Amino acid sequence: MIIALLLATGAVLALPSAVGVVAEQQQDRLLNQVNAFDQQLVKERYERNWFSSESRYRYSIEDEQLRKLAAVITEEPEGNPQLIVTTRMYHGPVPLLSGGSSLLAWTDMDSSLMLRAPSGEEIELPGELRSRVQADGSTRFIYSVDAESRRLANGLMLAWEDTQVDVVLGRSQEDLAIDGDVGTISLSDNDAEIRIGPATIDADQAKSDNGLWTGDMDIRVESLALHDVEADDVTLALRVRESSDLASYAMDFTALNLRGEGLSGEDARIDLFAQRLDAQALGGLIELMDEFPDIAPVPVTDRDALLRRLLRGGPEVTVRTLRLPMTDALLEGDAHVTVEPGTGSTPRELAGGIEGNATLLVPKLLVEQIRANGTDEARNAIELMQRLRVLKPEGNRYRVEVEYAGNLVTVNGFPVPVPVF
Secondary structure (H helix, E strand, C coil): CHHHHHHHHHHHHHHHHHHHHHHHHHHHHHHHHHCCCCCCEEEEEEEECCCEEEEEEEEECCCHHHHHHHHHHHCCCCCCCEEEEEEEEEECCCHHHHCCCCCCEEEEEEEEEEEECCCCCEEECCCEEEEEEECCCCEEEEEEECCEEEECCCCCEEEECCEEEEEEECCCCCEEEEEEEECCEEEECCCCEEEECCEEEEEEEEECCCCCEEEEEEEEEEEEEECCEEEEEEEEEEEEEEECCEEEEEEEEEEEEEEECCEECCCEEEEEEEEEEEHHHHHHHHHHHHHCCCCCCCCHHHHHHHHHHHHHCCCEEEEEEEEEEECCCEEEEEEEEEECCCCCCCHHHHHHHEEEEEEEEEEHHHHHHHHHHCCHHHHHHHHHHHHCCCCEEECCEEEEEEEEECCEEEECCEECCCCCC
């Protein structure tokens, strides 16, 4: 019994250090995976102790939109800011004994976030990020922030409400669940305000063998105001399914009371459905786009080979609803395009394997604005379409009905010459 007790005590004392070694190896593996694309994540420091460890990572913000957002806080529009993540990790399987907050987990981590300006100044960001590797091997991330407001040096007022986002990443890192309640975030001065929220995020997804994230994602924003555009109850629902190596995508976006310059204040909606997509080819295209961002050209040969395979599967795309409330009249439309399975990818083969139709109701005011403010080519094209009744008057809108079948295109019932393939 004494020997067994000593062995058990030794295991309890040795296990936290062993977990610390594995945790560091996992973080290094994650670092290499992220940097396989852009080399923007750097480990500044990692101090591994027996019961706990400390790490510090920095991520260079190079995306133009994120740089502009960061510049609002740093007041330094030039150069690339950096996101600094400092983490204290408590080793398990009972990190509570070494200062963590979880009773049963392999690791328990507390992180703080800072924004490092191009000049080197570090600005503490609000909120707390807690994460833990749970007993089943999954990792849970909880980001929470209390309501606060800050007046920035450039005269802007930044305010946010209570927020909590809960993310669970499966043991194999191939399933993901997100549950978030995000309070209203606003940025304002005496003349204008940008406001988003409150919002909810709900997602449950899993990565398929073909590299596609399948499952559901729902995002709802109760209200938003972006410059001259406002809307209520903005929702985005995304459904991705995969069966027998074929994928389908359903996307439904709605915005109630869409108002602003050129908008009437009615509801907007886009409802799109795509099916019979070759899952392996689609996964390869997504991976290729991730591997070669905008700064590097995508290999044309690889891309075209994947596109040919995607077309041979016979995809079908339907725009079930397109609705945009403009001041003069609604912009409305729908479309349906199918590709016969087995169709080749040359222009002649595509011409014989594609069928489709589309209807578009365009406000006359929009057409007149394009003719008044557009290029000479745009004005000439509009005048030609009006003479040929491609733009068919219908009240305060133009109706355009397009059909394609058997190598023949018709617009409002009239055949339209197309290039000979």
